[in-house]
Amino acid sequence: MVCYPEKREINDANDFIFYNTNGDGMTNEQYLNFLLMVGGGSAFTGLLDTYSGAKAAYSLRKLSSDYSGDAIIVTTNGTDSQSIGFVGNELDTATLESFAGSGDAYVSTWHDQSGNGRDFTQSTFANMPKIVSSGSTITQNSKPIVEFDGSTRYMDISSQQTFTDEFFMTFAIRPTSNANAYGVLLNGQGSADNRIRVYQNRDTHIRVKGTIFSQPLGWDIGTYTNYTIERGASDAIKQYFYGTEHSDDTRSVNWPVLFRVGGNQSAASTQSLHGQISEMIFWNTDESSNRVDIETNIRDFYSISSSAPEEAQADINSFVSRVEADGGSVLGGSCLLTDVTFLTTNP
Numbered sequence: 001m002v003c004y005p006e007k008r009e010i011n012d013a014n015d016f017i018f019y020n021t022n023g024d025g026m027t028n029e030q031y032l033n034f035l036l037m038v039g040g041g042s043a044f045t046g047l048l049d050t051y052s053g054a055k056a057a058y059s060l061r062k063l064s065s066d067y068s069g070d071a072i073i074v075t076t077n078g079t080d081s082q083s084i085g086f087v088g089n090e091l092d093t094a095t096l097e098s099f100a101g102s103g104d105a106y107v108s109t110w111h112d113q114s115g116n117g118r119d120f121t122q123s124t125f126a127n128m129p130k131i132v133s134s135g136s137t138i139t140q141n142s143k144p145i146v147e148f149d150g151s152t153r154y155m156d157i158s159s160q161q162t163f164t165d166e167f168f169m170t171f172a173i174r175p176t177s178n179a180n181a182y183g184v185l186l187n188g189q190g191s192a193d194n195r196i197r198v199y200q201n202r203d204t205h206i207r208v209k210g211t212i213f214s215q216p217l218g219w220d221i222g223t224y225t226n227y228t229i230e231r232g233a234s235d236a237i238k239q240y241f242y243g244t245e246h247s248d249d250t251r252s253v254n255w256p257v258l259f260r261v262g263g264n265q266s267a268a269s270t271q272s273l274h275g276q277i278s279e280m281i282f283w284n285t286d287e288s289s290n291r292v293d294i295e296t297n298i299r300d301f302y303s304i305s306s307s308a309p310e311e312a313q314a315d316i317n318s319f320v321s322r323v324e325a326d327g328g329s330v331l332g333g334s335c336l337l338t339d340v341t342f343l344t345t346n347p
Contacts, residue, residue, distance in 0.1 A: 054114040059279040060144045062089040063113045073109035078125030091144045093137045105132035120155035129153045141303040150274035154263030160189040161258035166286035170228040172302050177274035184271050189259040213249045224304045232288045
């Protein structure tokens with residue numbers, strides 16, 4: 001393949017347009033990857049280059065070398081607008097913060113990097129999730145992250161997507177509060193029967209065509225988490241936190257759950273998500289054999305721990321004090337409790 005620049009007036013680097021021998025235009029980044037390849041360097045390989053065929057994919061990093069679009073569109077007031085792309089395959093935070101100035105910026109569009117055009121959008125300013133606060137990009141582990149603050153901030157795609165047969169979906173998410181009774185991560189269109197809900201500190205609750213699968217003790221509030229749901233050929237629906245399986249339920253029906261992120265079907269404030277999201281990727285295929293590698297890629301990039309937080313244990317002195325304050329005693333005859341561990345949850 002031979003590449004050459006189009007002959008025209010050049011004012012800056014963005015004025016270059018390169019063509020291959022078929023006459024097809026290449027983006028600057030594609031051309032740079034080509035130069036790296038022929039020069040012996042390493043071209044960019046994204047997660048979706050290795051694990052292709054995603055139904056939808058949203059991230060603040062670039063997921064595919066073939067994707068030439070932006071990551072998000074932001075606004076500071078609901079009227080102005082700025083597309084934010086990538087620099088070095090990560091979000092262009094310099095342009096983002098320059099646009100926001102000393103104020104806040106909100107996401108009006110989160111682009112689908114799968115190539116299927118299933119962008120998440122929100123046209124009402126008051127319902128847009130935040131990405132810049134007081135001039136600084138919101139981050140977790142030094143990576144940008146989109147914030148849903150529990151006050152009816154949500155985004156929809158234009159056409160609900162249904163998962164048939166096998167599927168695999170994975171998230172990089174940080175629950176930030178359990179102030180609301182429930183926090184909906186994903187919800188199908190117009191119905192409470194299909195959803196993924198984060199609630200009561202460390203629990204999740206998925207509903208597939210009205211059948212509920214609850215899983216306790218998945219995460220801690222404030223802890224960055226890699227959360228995965230999959231259904232393989234056996235129709236077993238499995239939930240994983242930090243790469244560890246926490247449930248195994250069976251439900252073979254189609255699941256129309258990909259429509260709204262951050263809120264329930266009616267956008268009720270009591271079910272709005274208190275959480276931050278940096279990545280969501282969906283496949284309508286069985287990726288169980290690739291799960292470990294996909295999750296490792298995500299956890300490595302976002303510096304997410306590979307194991308769940310340990311359960312806190314109650315201090316023996318605190319326990320004794322509480323018993324005695326209620327008029328009881330932990331002493332009985334000649335028996336003295338000297339080495340007892342009290343779990344804060346029911347094992």
